[in-house]
Ligand code: UD1
């Protein structure tokens with residue numbers, strides 16, 4: 001018995017222009033469920049084993065390299081798109097000479113399932129065939145290469161639509177452009193493919209007739225679901241693929257324990273992770289590298305991008321971007337966590353609250369029309385309604401620190417850089433331009449700012465404002481009002 005065969009090498013053809021997309025972007029870079037369609041194909045190809053797939057690009061699709069990078073993939077450059085056989089010939093330079101087997105895929109089939117590819121490889125090995133190819137019976141075979149079989153049912157050749165006569169065009173069985181080959185055979189014969197008399201292109205499917213003519217075995221895998229192998233050529237097909245892949249992703253999450261009240265309205269990109277017992281209301285959009293912990297409810301219309309949300313949270317009608325939310329947190333309705341927001345366990349971020357590059361400590365509350373930017377807020381702090389960190393002086397951003405258990409009164413302006421100590425308080429409507437020590441109370445507006453406002457003077461630079469009288473500070477009252 002032979003040793004187990006080594007993993008095949010995947011060649012992905014992506015040098016064609018994709019003109020029917022009517023786009024400046026190469027076709028294979030158009031996203032499906034948040035990832036370029038080529039990345040879906042690469043993901044399937046990588047399930048074959050450890051070898052990096054080879055992607056064939058051309059000068060017209062060279063943007064593919066810039067976007068996908070060189071991690072886990074290598075490239076072959078087809079100087080001119082002379083046809084699929086020419087593309088494969090170009091790729092053979094990147095195939096190690098001792099390799100047994102290659103598979104060839106198109107870059108525009110984002111719905112391909114790994115299982116189909118593995119079946120094809122297994123079929124070729126079982127038959128010890130020169131070529132195994134996937135075939136489909138599309139509802140409308142127009143545009144596909146047609147499968148020609150002999151009386152015994154053996155595949156003898158493939159005829160492209162443009163080269164086919166009337167009788168051949170009536171054949172309903174079509175080439176799906178997914179192949180497994182003996183690598184050494186391809187190496188010896190790929191240079192012999194002749195251009196089509198009809199179009200001048202070098203057709204990869206012509207290898208089938210060559211293998212058959214020399215007595216090699218060609219086997220066909222019939223794939224029942226034509227959608228899986230339908231190439232995306234225009235934006236209508238792109239939208240259909242998006243809908244189908246979205247449906248598959250949503251279904252997989254439901255089977256893994258996620259509740260969805262209206263799955264058809266939910267969009268989940270392929271990199272998202274959801275724990276069991278997450279509940280998604282209608283119209284939720286989850287994107288990028290988002291992770292959500294168990295028993296968390298994501299309310300209607302929320303969008304969460306590249307963020308981590310803990311367990312037992314409740315997010316209502318909010319937007320969360322590149323942020324971290326701890327366990328037992330309430331967000332929204334209508335809150336916006338912008339990049340760099342970190343919300344500690346048990347905190348609350350309420351109506352029309354916005355947080356950017358800031359930490360809101362565990363158990364702290366920020367409700368009602370409030371903005372925190374570049375701020376570090378301690379534990380069990382109350383941020384009163386309308387509180388704003390004035391973090392930007394027109395040129396630079398400045399930090400704000402608020403200590404544990406501080407109580408920030410309604411409509412406080414925290415003029416950064418500024419520190420409010422532990423257990424400190426600010427009165428409603430205060431403009432805080434100086435640090436407030438631990439346990440102290442700041443109230444009012446600095447006198448110089450009041451004067452300027454009264455006489456209509458321009459505010460001048462910030463240091464001028466700071467040089468004047470500090471806000472009145474006094475020890476916080478022992479019998480503080482209970483927190484809101
Ligand atoms: C191809 C097959 C056809 C099959 C159909 C299935 C050929 C000649 N025909 O036709 O039998 O039924 O797929 O969808 O192969 N590409 C290159 N370099 C080139 C030309 C194409 O890399 O010079 C790439 C394209 O980017 C694409 C793939 O090869 O990813 C297929 O090319 P395309 O022009 O779409 O072939 P079809 O006409 O669809």
Ligand code: CA
Pocket residue numbers: 108231232233
């Ligand atoms: Ca195609």
